[in-house]
Structures are given as C-alpha cells and as structure tokens.
Amino acid sequence: MWKATINDTFPFWMSSLQKLQVLVLRSNAFHGPIRQASFGTLKIIDISHNHFIGTLPSDYFLNWSAMSLLGANEGRPYESYMRDRSGYYRDSIILVNKGVELELVRILRTYTAIDFSGNRLEGEIPSSIGLLKELHVLSLSNNAFTDHIPSFICELGSLSILDLSNNDLNGSIPPCLGNLKGTLSVLNLRQNRLSGGLPENVFQSLRSLDVGHNQLVGKLPRSLIHFSNLEVFNVESNNINDTFPLWLSSLQNLQVLVLRSNTFYGTIHQASFHSLKIIDISHNHFNGILPSDYFVKWSNMSSLKANEDLLNESYMGNGYYQDSVVLVIKGVELKYERILKIFVALDFSGNRFEGEIPRSIGLLKELHVLNLSNNAFTGHIPSSMGNLTALESLDVSRNKLSGEIPQELGNLSFLSHMNFSHNQLVGLVPGGTQFRTQPCSSFEYNSGLFGSSLDDDCPSSQQYETPGAKEEEEDEEEEVFSWIAAAIGFGPGAVLGLTIGYVLVFYKPKWFTIPFRRSKHRSTSTTTH
Incomplete structure (x- = not known):
C-alpha cells in the first residue's frame, strides 16, 4: 500500500492474520496512535512517512515473536527466500530510504526490518525492542523520541543498521554498543542532543558513522584508526576540541x-x-x-x-541505507x-x-x-x-x-x-x-x-x-552622529533658555527677585557704613 494516499488509522486488526510477514504502509496519510498489537509472524514493517502520533508503550514489541526467535522457527534452512507453496512465485518488496528505491526481488526469510521514521512519535523508545534479537534494520529517525538511547538496543545482536537521527534524544552514546561491533555497519545519531565523548572501541565494523549536530565534546577516539571499513565519518556541529x-x-x-x-x-x-x-x-x-x-x-x-x-x-551506501x-x-x-x-x-x-x-x-x-x-x-x-x-x-x-x-x-x-x-x-x-x-x-x-x-x-x-578606509568611514559616522547629537541637544536647550528668561524678566517671581533684593540691600548698607 505504498504511495496509495490512504487516509486511515493504524490497521492493528491485521495482527489477526497469522501468516502476515511483510506490512508496508509507507508514504500515505495514515494517522493517529499506533495501537498495540501482537504481530507474531511479522518480519518486515514499514510505516514511515505518515502522520502517526503518540507514545509507544514499553511492552509494545513484546509479542513480535518472529523477530525474536526467527532462527528457531526456520525448520527448512534451504528455503532461503519467501515464496508460495508451488515454488514458482517469489515475493519481492521495494524499500525506500532517502528517496532511493531498493527492490528486493527476493525477500530473505531471515531478513527483518522496522521502519517507523518520518512520523510524530514521541516519548521513550520502548524497552521491549530489546527482545527483537533477529532485527537487522531499525529506523526511528525524524520523530520526537526523547530521553537516553536505551541500553537494551545493545542486545540486538543481529542489528546492521541503526538510524535514530532527528529526534530529541539526550545523554551519552552507550558504550555497550560495542556489543554490536561485529554486525553494526551504519550508525546515524545526528540532530539530537547527545553529550559526552565518542566512546572507544565500539564501532569496529562501521561503514558509516554520523553523529553531527549534537553536543559531543573531547577528542576523537584514536581507536578509529582500526576501523578499516569506515567510509563516512561525520562529526559536524559539535564541541570536539582536537x-x-x-x-x-x-x-x-x-x-x-x-x-x-x-x-x-x-x-x-x-x-x-x-x-x-x-x-x-x-x-x-x-x-x-x-x-x-x-x-x-x-x-x-x-x-x-x-x-x-x-x-x-x-x-554511496549499501542495501537499504544511503x-x-x-x-x-x-x-x-x-x-x-x-x-x-x-x-x-x-x-x-x-x-x-x-x-x-x-x-x-x-x-x-x-x-x-x-x-x-x-x-x-x-x-x-x-x-x-x-x-x-x-x-x-x-x-x-x-x-x-x-x-x-x-x-x-x-x-x-x-x-x-x-x-x-x-x-x-x-x-x-x-x-x-x-x-x-x-x-x-x-x-x-x-x-x-x-x-x-x-x-x-x-x-x-x-x-x-582597506582597514584605513573602514576606520575613516567609522570616524565620519561618529562625527556626523556627534553633530546630530549636538543639534538635538542645542534645539531644546535654546528653547528652554529663552522660555526661562522670558518668565524671569516679565513676571519676576518672588523666588527669583528676593535674592537680588537682599543683595541690593547688603550693597546699600555697605555703602552707608
């Protein structure tokens, strides 16, 4: 149902479909909260670029068992791709990341992905996501998730792509991400409020690391020299001093x-x-x-x-991520x-x-x-x-x-x-x-x-x-300003002075004439003596 301009709420009722493995609602007008559901067989879900809102409960992914124990459920390993019973038709899917369409002509039975990006989801990332041990791709970018990057993400031992960019996450980058150093190839944490330094020895297999537009400090970890697969390294707009x-x-x-x-x-x-x-x-x-x-x-x-x-x-990129x-x-x-x-x-x-x-x-x-x-x-x-x-x-x-x-x-x-x-x-x-x-x-x-x-x-x-011309221009501006200030001061001063003089000469108030009378009296007395 990609780009079908469907205006509806989240179809939680589809969780009753016991064989549903792929659900793609991307780029429609779905809206409202994502109600909790038990998708026991789901392996790929893409609800990106819709208008979903609200928080996800901490146990939201509790019953998504196909992403938790995928290997245990696959009794026939030689059937590596999804297909119908006849074996003639093999399922395909088009995944889109950053405008790039990637068509999986054959869908690996072991391929799992969650893409909730480009919505208005908020609150903490649900802790139950740590149960999805078989998850390969997790994209929660361009939402409003808050709080720390949860340490339970470090338990996703099959994760190869993690994109949490453009959220409101804070705190430090969990050192436990080192648990994923054998599988994680893409880590995108840009446009958050992350602080602290870049941890050592946790990104060994990374092909792309983007932590731009955060509040990271300190020096670059020298362990980066061992990241032989690294193709993209972006630390722009932080406070790194090195x-x-x-x-x-x-x-x-x-x-x-x-x-x-x-x-x-x-x-x-x-x-x-x-x-x-x-x-x-x-x-x-x-x-x-x-x-x-x-x-x-x-x-x-x-x-x-x-x-x-x-x-x-x-x-540049590999597979789903560009x-x-x-x-x-x-x-x-x-x-x-x-x-x-x-x-x-x-x-x-x-x-x-x-x-x-x-x-x-x-x-x-x-x-x-x-x-x-x-x-x-x-x-x-x-x-x-x-x-x-x-x-x-x-x-x-x-x-x-x-x-x-x-x-x-x-x-x-x-x-x-x-x-x-x-x-x-x-x-x-x-x-x-x-x-x-x-x-x-x-x-x-x-x-x-x-x-x-x-x-x-x-x-x-x-x-x-030239610097001299600039200074001369500034002096001229100051001079003009001084003359303007003088003119402004002179105008009211002159008017005020003439007004006071007029009052004193023609009306002769007592507070003004008495001192002069006393002075005149003293002068006369002095002359008499």
Whole structure:
C-alpha cells in the first residue's frame, strides 16, 4: 500500500492474520496512535512517512515473536527466500530510504526490518525492542523520541543498521554498543542532543558513522584508526576540541570526512587521503601554511577509479541505507540526502590558513566544489586551477589574494558559481561565458578589476576595502552622529533658555527677585557704613 494516499488509522486488526510477514504502509496519510498489537509472524514493517502520533508503550514489541526467535522457527534452512507453496512465485518488496528505491526481488526469510521514521512519535523508545534479537534494520529517525538511547538496543545482536537521527534524544552514546561491533555497519545519531565523548572501541565494523549536530565534546577516539571499513565519518556541529586527525589517512576506504563547526585547531600536516572524495573542515581554528605539494597524493580526487560501477551503484551506501551529507555551496547549506559516488568536494573555509594556495590543487581534476573563503591566503590565485575541468563552484572570497584572476579559469565550462570578493585582486577579469553571468558581488571590494565580464553597474562596487578606509568611514559616522547629537541637544536647550528668561524678566517671581533684593540691600548698607 505504498504511495496509495490512504487516509486511515493504524490497521492493528491485521495482527489477526497469522501468516502476515511483510506490512508496508509507507508514504500515505495514515494517522493517529499506533495501537498495540501482537504481530507474531511479522518480519518486515514499514510505516514511515505518515502522520502517526503518540507514545509507544514499553511492552509494545513484546509479542513480535518472529523477530525474536526467527532462527528457531526456520525448520527448512534451504528455503532461503519467501515464496508460495508451488515454488514458482517469489515475493519481492521495494524499500525506500532517502528517496532511493531498493527492490528486493527476493525477500530473505531471515531478513527483518522496522521502519517507523518520518512520523510524530514521541516519548521513550520502548524497552521491549530489546527482545527483537533477529532485527537487522531499525529506523526511528525524524520523530520526537526523547530521553537516553536505551541500553537494551545493545542486545540486538543481529542489528546492521541503526538510524535514530532527528529526534530529541539526550545523554551519552552507550558504550555497550560495542556489543554490536561485529554486525553494526551504519550508525546515524545526528540532530539530537547527545553529550559526552565518542566512546572507544565500539564501532569496529562501521561503514558509516554520523553523529553531527549534537553536543559531543573531547577528542576523537584514536581507536578509529582500526576501523578499516569506515567510509563516512561525520562529526559536524559539535564541541570536539582536537588537532587534525592525520592518522585517519591510514583508512583506505574513507571517502567522506566532515569536521565542520567544531573547535579543531593547529596545523594540518601533509597526509595521503587516497580514497577521499568529500572533505569539509570549515569553521574551525586550523592555521598555518599548506605546502605547495599538499594535495599530490589525494588520488581519488584526481581521477575516479576506472572500475567504479557508476551505473549500478550511483550512490554511496549499501542495501537499504544511503549516506547523506550537508555542504555549503554558493553560500547556501544544501543537504544531499544521497551522495553521488562521482561527487567530489573540498571545503577549508572559515579557518586561519595563510600563505599561498597550494599549486597542487590543480591536480584535483574531479573536484566539483572548492571553498577556501574566509582565511588569510596571500599571493596569486594559482593558474593550475584552470585544470579543474569538473569544477562547478569556486569561492576564494575574504582572503588577502593579490594579482590577477588567472585567464585559464575562463575555460571552465561547468563553473556556474564563483566568488573573488574582498581580496586585493587587479587586472582583467577572464572573458569566459561563465564569468559574464556572475553578479557584481562576486568581484566587489578588490583593488581594481575590470573587463567585459563586469556589468556597467559593477565599477561602483569595485572599491578597495582597506582597514584605513573602514576606520575613516567609522570616524565620519561618529562625527556626523556627534553633530546630530549636538543639534538635538542645542534645539531644546535654546528653547528652554529663552522660555526661562522670558518668565524671569516679565513676571519676576518672588523666588527669583528676593535674592537680588537682599543683595541690593547688603550693597546699600555697605555703602552707608
């Protein structure tokens, strides 16, 4: 009943169907609470992306016996797939994760999955879920579950995918998840309120780990160096305070590394990230100079593997779960619910890097997004950037770059967004088609850029923003403000003074004239004596 736009309550009465093994209600308009039911034979349930609400009782999964003792109930192990009695027809199912349809043409008899994601369920995760020893996939993401991550999840010895993202969970990540290190391949805990540090030695078999947008602190566990299967590592938007994890370069399968918006610090020593396709270390406190040959050994960004089957496996992930990432492109945060295997991005923005941009950046020919903005890079923009033929977005704004924009960049036909503003650039702007379509803001506040690529209205925005000019402007503003303040003070003061004078002269109140009379009397007395 997928995408049938059915408007109904949860069909708890289906629990009376003694042979029901697969129930898919995904992407409809089902609503209301999920009433407790005994699904004794159910192996796969997907009620995601509906309007279910309310809390699940702690014993909600108590009688879901097929997910608890599946192995004991399978008397004929050679019948590995679900089918009818004749053996001619084999059941199939389409599971959807992040918009990706995965068709299981044959459903393994031992495959079990619960997907309650994309609803409005709240309260604690039911403790009885720990009874489902045969569960392979558990997705409770995009709900409003609260309290701690329950330790009884650690008892799910067959679990391979755990997605609790986008809830309101708090507390620390349970160290007992180490019990699952032999089976768990995907752990997604992003967008919660988790605190503490990343536990040691609990994620040994992980292929994807995403704990972004929490309140995690401390350092990265050095045990990560042993996670040889790790492909995606995302700790963005936490409070992790550590140096650059150079040692992660030993992970031969690491393809996505996101450290954005933490308090990482220090220099970034040269490393060989052979498999890396996406790296985002923006908005930290990294500093120092990047050597000219810094990117020489980043081979996967130079040329994608020839044996990459891009047609059959176009997105990163395995089976049901597809990896996602949030990147800042064209100044806007964009969430990629699915990561194309051919997508390559590098974001070093918002740090304190200085010196010249490494010439070896030109070796990264598969690069789609390059962001080096908001640093202190000096010198010329390397002409080797003209080799980045796949580049779609380039941002080097808010640095201290000088010289001309390399004319080679005008030949980059895919370059749809660029930003060179707030530097010290001069000379002729390249005349390529892509440059002619850029707004004035992409070139403003430089020493003296000119050329046919700039609109007629652009010259007024090509002011060179110097600290002295900025201070002078602030002084002028303060001066104008002082004169305004003086004028404001003078007006009422003058009116008040004239009014008081008029009253004193013409009406002569006693409180004013008596002192003068006394003074006059004293003066007369003194003269007489």
